[in-house]
Amino acid sequence: MGEWPLIAGQIFNGFSVASLYVLAALGLALSFGLMRVINMAHGEMLMLGGYLAYLTLQVVPGPLGILAAMPVAFLGAAAVGAVLEATLIKRLSARPLDTLLATWGVSLILQQAARNLFGAIGVDVRAPQWLNHAYTVPSGFLEGLTIPATRLFILAVAFAVMGALSLLLARTRIGLLVRAVNQDRGMAAATGINVRAVDLSVFCLGTGIAGLAGVVLALLGPVTPNVGQSYVVPAFLVVVLGGLGSLKGTAIASLIVGLFSALVQILVDVSLTQVLLLLFVIGFIQFRPQGVVAVRSRALDA
Amino acid sequence: MDMSIHRDTPTPLTGAPLSGPMAGPRFSRPVALSLALVAVAALAPWLVSAYELNLLARFLAMGLLAMGLVLVWGQGGVLSLGQGVFFGLGGYAIAMHMKLAALGEGELPDFMVWSGLDALPWWWVPFKSPLVAILGVMLVPGVLAALFSWAVFRRRVGGVYFALITQALALAFATLLVSQQPSTGGFNGLTDFQTLMGVDLGSTAAAHGLYWLTLALVAGAFLGLRLLMNSRYGMLLRAIRDGENRIRFLGYDPTPFKVVAFTIGAVLAGLAGALFTLHAGVVSPALVGVVPSIEMVIWVAVGGRNSLAGAIAGTLAVNLAKDGVSSAFPDLWLYALGLVFVLVVTLLPGGFAGLVGDVADTSWAKRLKSIIVGRSK
Numbered sequence: 001m002g003e004w005p006l007i008a009g010q011i012f013n014g015f016s017v018a019s020l021y022v023l024a025a026l027g028l029a030l031s032f033g034l035m036r037v038i039n040m041a042h043g044e045m046l047m048l049g050g051y052l053a054y055l056t057l058q059v060v061p062g063p064l065g066i067l068a069a070m071p072v073a074f075l076g077a078a079a080v081g082a083v084l085e086a087t088l089i090k091r092l093s094a095r096p097l098d099t100l101l102a103t104w105g106v107s108l109i110l111q112q113a114a115r116n117l118f119g120a121i122g123v124d125v126r127a128p129q130w131l132n133h134a135y136t137v138p139s140g141f142l143e144g145l146t147i148p149a150t151r152l153f154i155l156a157v158a159f160a161v162m163g164a165l166s167l168l169l170a171r172t173r174i175g176l177l178v179r180a181v182n183q184d185r186g187m188a189a190a191t192g193i194n195v196r197a198v199d200l201s202v203f204c205l206g207t208g209i210a211g212l213a214g215v216v217l218a219l220l221g222p223v224t225p226n227v228g229q230s231y232v233v234p235a236f237l238v239v240v241l242g243g244l245g246s247l248k249g250t251a252i253a254s255l256i257v258g259l260f261s262a263l264v265q266i267l268v269d270v271s272l273t274q275v276l277l278l279l280f281v282i283g284f285i286q287f288r289p290q291g292v293v294a295v296r297s298r299a300l301d302a
Numbered sequence: 303m304d305m306s307i308h309r310d311t312p313t314p315l316t317g318a319p320l321s322g323p324m325a326g327p328r329f330s331r332p333v334a335l336s337l338a339l340v341a342v343a344a345l346a347p348w349l350v351s352a353y354e355l356n357l358l359a360r361f362l363a364m365g366l367l368a369m370g371l372v373l374v375w376g377q378g379g380v381l382s383l384g385q386g387v388f389f390g391l392g393g394y395a396i397a398m399h400m401k402l403a404a405l406g407e408g409e410l411p412d413f414m415v416w417s418g419l420d421a422l423p424w425w426w427v428p429f430k431s432p433l434v435a436i437l438g439v440m441l442v443p444g445v446l447a448a449l450f451s452w453a454v455f456r457r458r459v460g461g462v463y464f465a466l467i468t469q470a471l472a473l474a475f476a477t478l479l480v481s482q483q484p485s486t487g488g489f490n491g492l493t494d495f496q497t498l499m500g501v502d503l504g505s506t507a508a509a510h511g512l513y514w515l516t517l518a519l520v521a522g523a524f525l526g527l528r529l530l531m532n533s534r535y536g537m538l539l540r541a542i543r544d545g546e547n548r549i550r551f552l553g554y555d556p557t558p559f560k561v562v563a564f565t566i567g568a569v570l571a572g573l574a575g576a577l578f579t580l581h582a583g584v585v586s587p588a589l590v591g592v593v594p595s596i597e598m599v600i601w602v603a604v605g606g607r608n609s610l611a612g613a614i615a616g617t618l619a620v621n622l623a624k625d626g627v628s629s630a631f632p633d634l635w636l637y638a639l640g641l642v643f644v645l646v647v648t649l650l651p652g653g654f655a656g657l658v659g660d661v662a663d664t665s666w667a668k669r670l671k672s673i674i675v676g677r678s679k
Contacts, residue, residue, distance in 0.1 A: 038462050091648055096462050097381040098647045101603060104596055105643025112636040233473050233592070236466040240459075271481030274474040281467065282453050289457035 005137070005145040010262045016151040018258025019158030022251055023213030024235035026165065027081075027206020029242055029250040033295075034182055034202050037089055037099040038236070041107035043228025045207045047114060048080060049073035049214020050223035054123045063128040069215050070157075077211025078204040085203040090196070107228075114225040122224035131219065150219045157216050161209060166247055178202055234261075237281050243291025252292045336611070340521050347510045356581055359513040361621045362520050363577035368601050368613035369523055370570030375599065376607035377531055378563040379543030380451075380460065384468030385571045385598045387475045388443035390590030392572030393579040394479075395442055397492040398426055399435030400503075404496045411492075417484035426485070432499050439576040440569045447568030448561055455557045460546070469592055476591030491586025498580065516577050523570060524610050530566075531610075539563055600639070603646050606655025616653060 028042050056069035084106060092099040126132075127150050135152075137145040169175035180188040181198045189195045217227065238257050243249035260280055264273045288294075343362075347355055367389055374380050401411045402422075410422060428434045450471070454464055479486045486492075501508050530536055542549050542556040549556055579585040588594070597620075605616020620642070628635035650657060 032462070036462070038466065088644065088648065095651070097379075097465060098651065100381065100383075100462065100465055101596070101599060102644050102647040105640040105647070108636050108640035108643065112633060112640070116633060229592075233470055237470055240463050240466055269481060271474075271477040274470075274477050278467070278470050278474045281470070282450070285457050285459050286453065289459050 005142050006266065007263075008142050009145050009147075010266055011259065012145075012147060012151070014259035014262030015255070016154055016258075017262060018254045019155050020213060020217065020231060021235055021238050021258055022158050022254035023161060023209055023216070024231050025238040025242070025250050025254055026161070026247070027203075027208075027210045028235055028239050029246070030206045031199075031203045032239055033244045033246070034178070035089070035093050035199055036096050037093060038096065038103075038239070039084070039089065039203075039207075040100055040103040040232075041084065041110060042103075042207070042210055042235070043226075043232030044107045044110040044114075045077045045081065045210035046214040046217055046228040046231060047110070047223065047225065048077050049211035050125065050218040050227055051114065051118060051123070051214075052076045052211065053125050053215040053218045054118075054223055057125060063130055066125075066128055066131070066215065066219070070212055073211040073215045074208040075211075077214070078208035081204045081207025082200060084207070085200050089203065090199070093199075111225045118223075118225070120225060122222035122227070124222050125215075125218035127219045150216075153219070154216045157212070161212065162247070162251060165205075165209075169247065174201070234277070237277065241281060241284060241292055243293040244295045246291075246293040246295060249291055249293030256292070336521075336524070340517065343517055344514065347513060352506070352509065355509065355513055357622075357625060358618075359509075359516050359581045360578055361618050362513075362516045362614070363574045363581060364598070364601070364621065365520055365574075365614035365617045366516075366523055366577070367571040367574035367598060368605070368617040369520075369527055369610050370567035370574075371599065371602045372607060372610050372613045373527055373531065373539075373563050374567035375602065376609075377536060377543065378539050378560055380560055380564060381465040381599070382468045382564065382567065383465050383592070383596050383599065384471040384475075385567070386472050386590040386592075386595030387468075388447060388568040388571035389575035389578070389594075389598070390475060390479070390585065390587075391443040391446065392439045392575030393585035393589070394486075394492065394575075395429065395435055395438040395572070396498075396576040397495065397579050397585045398429040399432060400495040400498055401492055402426065402430045403432070403498075411487075413487050413490075414484060419484050423485045439572050443568040443572035443575075444565050448565045451564040452557065452561045455560050460560075469595070472590070472592045472595040476587045479587040479590070487586075489587060491584055491588075493584040493586075495580075495583055503580070503583070512577070512580050516581070519573060519577070520614065523573075524614075527566075527610055535559065535562075597639070600643055600646070602653070604642065604653055606653030607651075609653065609655030612653050612655030612658075615655075 024046060032038055052073040053069035056072045057065040060068045088102055089099060092102060131149045131153055134146050134148040137143055169178060177193050177198050180193055181195055185195060234257055238253045241253035261273050261277055264276050346358060367385060374382055454467060480489050495503055497503060539559050542559055546556050601617040601620045602613045604620055606612030627638060
């Protein structure tokens, strides 16, 4: 295998990692844009999605189990998100830093609960037969490049979710309300929009997408109590890079983080990649502190 | 708690009493109380067992870090989820020196030999000197913190963004330590220290001396931070916390104020890490990553983010509870800690110091006090 297949493979890996980050970060970015809060228990929504996929496959084995798991994980994580929002986040919405700490507490509790229920080692979700193979480029200058079907599946899921979400935001009445609250919360409330209901539904939508991400994550490796942790810190960096609550910004930032990590890994090992990624983020905000996509506003303390 | 040392200084900026937890009656009584507490604490080697003294010393060292967080988070409004990094840098600086000091000419630390290294990594070499190590404990975290926070704050990136970036810093640091096993000791960290500057660390005298050193540093940092918080600088730092843009309009650049606070916090964390390493006899990535870093914030949240004494009390309380509960019921501890995060933040944002302050402010408490100590005016 020459150099080209290796680089092409890493670029493909970058896209597939980026699609995971985008699924993990969308919910964070949506509710951050709307409410200025970050849910530190967001990683545990991924974990929850993974375990729900495992449970669904116990009930619905067979090739289509994984497709059945997706709505289950989405609804399950959205329901937990609803409880979290209504009990905790709503009380703290004016104190974003405190929300960080309180939701961290929730994440500790959820992780420990998963450890007690499912054990610390983790459970396996087998990819169905139709995903359990890989495409190999037979000839040409990319000869030997191997693309696993699960990775293609993840890409497809990410694209589908982003497409559905942008349609929802751009074309539906719910999307109109979300955009209104995003632009000017006070004015939206004054025109009679139920701002609280918008907050709650966006938060649920975000945790639901994270649950969905948990299902595809489960195809890549075992579901452990802290599986969410390893994806959520890069997802936070995606939010930092992406700009306030912008769907496009989140997608571009996920691509940047995913491709950067994958390409740097050709040269250095995984641990140095994290250091370089952090340096990259700090360097990036020197040029664009407002993120990839800036939301224009006349408000000073946006 | 009482913070208005400068009550009778002439400048109006420093003399004005502050609202909330910063306000307080007089200078002499709390200081007398603190002195009495330090005196009692200094007697601890004769009052408690060697094991308990060691625990107390570790937790007091962590209190140093917690007081730094009062300045950074309580006063500056800057939430750092990466204090473990600076704690670790201090700890590793002193640990590297002790590893090197135990060796003869041309020898390598045992774990390097096992991993097949044949020369000392260049960044280990300066730590052979005790002076470099002791300066390094403070300077390495200090310089890193200053550069890091300046790069972020100068572009007006703060709040939640800063917290998330510091968390990424903690993750990167811990991962790096684990993965560079041949030169850092990897997951096990550095341990098995014999002597520090010729003093046998296993002796009772060393244990007592290190305890008193920790206590003295805690008392010194307490006084220093108190002065700082009551100075013009402290007032501006709080003003930046409460309205950064307003302070900008008044002609100040908030960046240096926040950078200085973050740097002081990091230096204190470095000192805390070095002392902790001496007391615990080990420093490892498990003490410096994402999870321990955010736990450090909860010590301060429990005690009271604006109260130095509260931060020390909170650190002692949480760690004693952890020591007691987690050894008996390890599962229970994480549920309890999670609940503490949720409950303290939602119900008790001022921590226990805030609660004590609120109780002291109620009319019945004032009446009770006037009966006991006479009229306070």
